[in-house]
Each structure stands twice: as C-alpha cells, then as structure tokens.
Amino acid sequence: MTDSTFEIFLQAPPGLEPLLAEEAREKGFLTPTPVPGGVTTRGGWEDVWRANLELRGAGRVLVRIGSFMAFHLAQLDKRAHKFPWAELLRPGETVRVDVSCRRSKIYHAGAAKQRIETALEAFGARIAGDTVQDEESDAEAGIEALTLKVRIEDNEVIFSLDSSGAPLHRRGTKQFVGKAPMRETLAALFLRACGYDGREPVYDPMCGSGTFVLEAASIAAGRAPGLSRGFAFERLASFDATRWQALRDAASGSATPELRFAGSDRDAGAVAGANANAARARLGDLATFHHAAVSDAAPLEGPPGLVIVNPPYGGRIGNKKLLYGLHGALGETLRRNFRGWRVGIVTSEAGLARATGLPVTPWGPPVPHGGLKITLFTAPPIT
Template identity: 75%
Template sequence: MSDAPLEIFLQAPPGLEQLLADEAREKGFVDPVTVPGGVTTRGGWDEVWRANLVLRGAGRVTVGIGGFMAFHLAQLDKRSRKFPWQEILHPGEAVRVEAVCRRSKIYHAGAAKQRIEAALTDFGARIVGPGNEDEEETAEAPLTLRVRIEDNAVAFSIDSSGAPLHRRGTKQFVGKAPMRETLAALMLRACGYRGDQPVYDPMCGSGTFVLEAAAIASGQPAGAARSFAFERLASFDAQRYAALRDNLPAPVSTELRFAGSDRDAGAVAGATANAERAGLAENVTFRHAAVSDARPPEGPPGLVMVNPPYGGRIGNKKLLYALHGALGETLRREFRGWRVGIVTSEPGLARATGLPLKAWGPPIPHGGLRITLFTAPPLG
C-alpha cells in the first residue's frame, strides 16, 4: 500500500468549519485548513482510517485519489481508461459516480459521467445509479466516486466513510426532529465543552447531546462500533487497520455524571437503551420529567445543552414561547453556576427564556432550516 500523501477532506456544516479544524488539530492531523463546507488535511491511508474512527465532528471523509487534464470528452474517455483504478477499487465493486463541471471545455456533467462510468465498467466495476444520501450501510451500498472538472482539470475523489458519520453504530432509537451526532459534537465544542464537566439536557429526546458529551469525556472513539466504505477499497490493509485500532487511546472511566430528562416516556426509554448500546450507561441517566421539573445531576456545575422545539419544526409557536419561558425559569432557579447552550431557528424563542443568551456564530443549515446556537455564561 502506498504511503504517498493524500488530500483528505473532512466535511462540516457551513459555518462550523473552524470547530472541526480545531478538533482535527487536537487529534494530531497535519495542518488542517478550513475551506467552504469542511477542512482539508493530508496523510496516508492510515490517516483516512483514523479520521473516520476518531473525529466526532466530521460528517464524511473524502479522499483525493488523483486526476489529469482533459479538454474534450474523447480525451476524458481515453485518460479515464488509463487511470490506475486497480490501486483503489476491486473488480466487481459497486460504484456510484457523481460529476460536476465548472469553467471547463467539458461542460456537460452528464456526458462526463457517462465516459467515466464506461471506463470503470471496462475496468470491471459495477455501476449503480443515484442513491439516497442517508441510505443504510450494507454490503450492497455502492462506493461513491466524485468527479470534479474545473478549469479543464479532472479530479477524482472517493468517499471513504460510506454511511454518514453521524451514524455511530450504537443508536437505534431516534426521536422527533433529531440532531445529528456530528453536529451535536460541534455544538458542544462551540460551548467550550472538552469532556471535563457534566452535561444535562432537559429536553433530551433520544439523548444525542448527553451521549456525545459522555463519549467525549470517556475518550470513546466516534466510529469504534461501525464499519466504513474504506474497508472495501483495494488500498485497505486489514492487519494494519487492526493495529491502528489497537493503538488508539483506551476509553477512560470518569466520575462525571451525564443526565437528561424528557416529558415523553418513550423518548426516555429509547435514550436509556441508546446509552446501554453505546456502553455509557454507567455514567448516563435519563428520567421522565417535564421541563419545570428538571434538576441537575449530582456533582459540580457544568453545561446545560438543549435543542428545544421551535416553530418551523414542531408545534404551535405561542405554546413554544411559554415552554421556553418555563425552561428559562427552571434553569435560573435550579442550575446556578451552570453554563447554557440552546439551539433554535428563532431568536425570539431564545429571548423568551429570559436568560442572558448571545448568538454564537452565524445560522447553520440543518434539516431545511437555519439554526443558531445561543450561549449563556454561568447562571447567577
């Protein structure tokens, strides 16, 4: 397997690229640089594997595998057939091709895609049509080859992750309007959370914020319980990958307590089951309670992190103002010394809490909405 440096792209929600770059730097990745929609770094295939395993904020890990110049379709066809696909793919592998063209003499993305698919077919790959971004990860899920033709330069990259990385491999119950684990991890980071404080969520749903916080505190690798698309590439070395996994820092025990509550008893049961599957039940507790009955876990103050309902997402907006007011009142009364992070699409709902909240950064695309993280310093 070649150890030549590869360009590695770590996908992040627009507006949160710097947070992911900071995480990548802390985890020892080389010179992470923010670009629109993510972070670039460089390294061998070992670093590709490690990025999928340990980065909690990356949505996908895409790898640049090479390219060439092409000024017309015949040239694209010829050079695609000469490309060393055998270094990346096994014959018979299912592959989906996505292509974009910008400022190039080859301007028709569909025609370019057909030429590259023909080259892959000639190599022996099985071409698969368009799929669902969130398709389940199965043995039949195709590898995704992305082709970018810009200024007549053809660049190939391969998605090394497969199923999106927010799928940690342990969560079965998902509540209403869930937040992806990768976004939750970045939101926690934006609040200054580094695994050294307890976290409480009074509207926990399936427990995403609480479970991510507990996993960070224990040092649990994000992808330890799942498989990845890179395991099907020709560049994959199973023994080397096993050694990499064995050399990752072992999770540590923590005395911190992580907790959540929700008025939906089914959500509480589902979140509890999620904690057990993730191996976090020893330090995580979920209970059935209304917002007004929220109480902090035993121990020092920490971070209240909550993704409450908002108007474009769930329910009657007038009722939501009352709910946010009750949330603010409870936090002021019961959570003195705790910092607060609230995610919402509507600044008016954040103001309705009566807490000293300030917007952190710009609105972030999420589920067809634009959401903002609001934070407050320790409550007096």
C-alpha cells in the first residue's frame, strides 16, 4: 500500500469492453485497456471516486489494494494479519470476503476465506454472515457490507475492494421499472455504439420505463450518472468528504440543451412511470413521454437524431410469431415519420430486426442480458 496509485478494474458486459475503454479515455483515465469482462486503468482514490461518479458504462469499480505470495495456509494467515488494513478500513466496518483459488498450492477457498476473515477480525472489522438469514438480518439492521474479493492464482494472493457497493446501473432515480428492463449502464454503452454524443435528440417508440431517453438527456445535460446515489468507498479510511463534494459539484451539469428527448409506449402505466422517473432524475424539462401505439409514434419538432428501441423479442415477453408484424409496423412508422433519423434496435433475433425492412447491420457481438444474448442492430439515416 505504499504506492499512491493502484490498478482499477471497470466492469463491463462481455463484448462491450472497447466502448467502456473509449468512455474512460474521454474522461481522462490513464491508459484504459480492454480486458475480458472490463477495462483496466491506474489511479489514486480520487480516480476511483470519479470512475463511480462519472462513467456511464461501468457496472462496478474494483480496486486492487494489494497482493503477496503465499504457498500454504499458515503463510496466508501470517501475511493477512500483517496487511495494512488500517490504511483501507475503519474499525468496526462490516466486510464480506469472497475467495477464489486457481493453480495454487492453496486450493481450498473455504479455508483461505477463514484465515483472511480471522485477520480482519483481529484488525477490528466485523465479518458479514454467509447465509441468506444473515444477509436479511443485516439488511433489517441497515448494515451494508463492504466486499473484499480475494483471488489466489499461481500462489499470488490478490486483494481487491468493490468500491461501488450497489451495482452502478442503479442511478438512484428510477423507481418505476417496466417489463424486461434494460440496465442503464448497458443502455449508455448502446447509445455510444450508435454514435450518440449528446448533440442530437433521441426518441424511443417503445420506451417502457424510459431508460434510453433518460440516459440520452442526462448525457446532453452533462449530468454525471452517480449524482443521486451513495457508494461503498464513502465508508473507507481513505475517504475525504470535502474533496468528494468538490468532485460532485464539478459533475453536477450546468448545460441546458435546447434539444428535447421523448418516448412513447402503448402502455399508459409505463408512460406515467417513465415521466415520474424523469422528474426524479431532474430531467422532466428535457425528456417527456406520451401514450401512443407504435404506428402513431412521431418525433417532436426539431432536427433529426437517433431512434433507439428495445422492443419485445419473444424470449421473455410476447409471442415471437406475432412480433414479426410488430417489427414490420415499427419499420413502416420510422420510414413514414422519422426521415433523416438514424436507428438502433436491440433484439435477440436478427430476423426481427430485419422484419423492420430497414437496412440494419449488427454492431458487435451478442451481449448477455437477462439470460438471453442480445445484439444491437443499427441503420443509417432513413431516406
């Protein structure tokens, strides 16, 4: 822990790591490098805070806080006790320990976990229980555990802290969630894949809870995604409330774009929920949602932009045979009312995307989502 910087791992959906690396590069993080499951970079604690606050595509931010070699449990026990926990944790903090072992002489994850937990207790930490009952009891008491991830690989013991706490797609503003919701982090990466940069309007004709539209409006307003929530790092010994508030103030977003963002849905309850989500996110002046069938979708006045939609694709919602007609109607509406607009369609079925009659092409590989594999299909401006 003598080094003032350390490795930071930004979690991303498999297949979308380059998009997150691009975002991290734009935000000034040091040499972000795509790796399976995320992006690595280096920095200090303020970089960790800023990654949680500002990065839209990251699912979690893990911090590699230290490592040492250990070839047997006694050595692990001794070195875990000597680890400088006081530089990281406050006494009395609740910690959950997750251990994995691979290609190491220490091969019993349970035994390794017990040794590390003993060292943490000797420091003064409280160990979170492993059972569902323990978790429920802690939740009722308002206790949220910090997660220490331990990887023992090739006899190297690597400690990483989850600095985020709750997954980062939980922006802290969405209370209404529709059917088959898309995570905000994934929506942000798909917007980036479509070339969206906040300088054009966005419309979603099957908006559900409004995720795509609200992410787009927040980007245009320059408002950081983490402003309305708390993070696990606020409970670490390294946390400085004054410096953190300065970062928050700088990321609060002062832009007032003239663009307007909109969505529609045939479900009146979804529309009401999306408008309530917009109000909670302080985006009600930029983003609005109204009740309309797909065939009645039409853009607001203004320049063309991006239509992006996550329609039903039969895996969890809807009869797949009937969905071809729905996608055909979507394509017809877009050709009639959205000339000049680019299109992004998220689906698990290439045939459904092609049923729109638009010249769609897949962007990147299929991405895991809710037990399915989904792909973003894009189309150039409609003529």
